[in-house]
Amino acid sequence: MITLFINLVLGLLIFGYTLYIFIRFFKKVKKGKCSSCEINQHCASPSKEK
Secondary structure, eight states, rough: HHHHHHHHHHHHHHHHHHHHHHHHHHHHHHHHHTTTTTTSOOOOOOOOOO
C-alpha cells in the first residue's frame, strides 16, 4: 500500500513538473525570439527590434 502511494506521488510530481515546463516553453514561444531571451536587455543581436 505504501509503495502505491509513493508511486502515485512520484508520478504526480513528474507529471506536474512536465506540465510546468511545457507551459513555460509555450509562453516563451508566444512572446517571440528576442523578447523571451534572458539577456534581451543587453543583446547586440541585429535581429532585435526596438
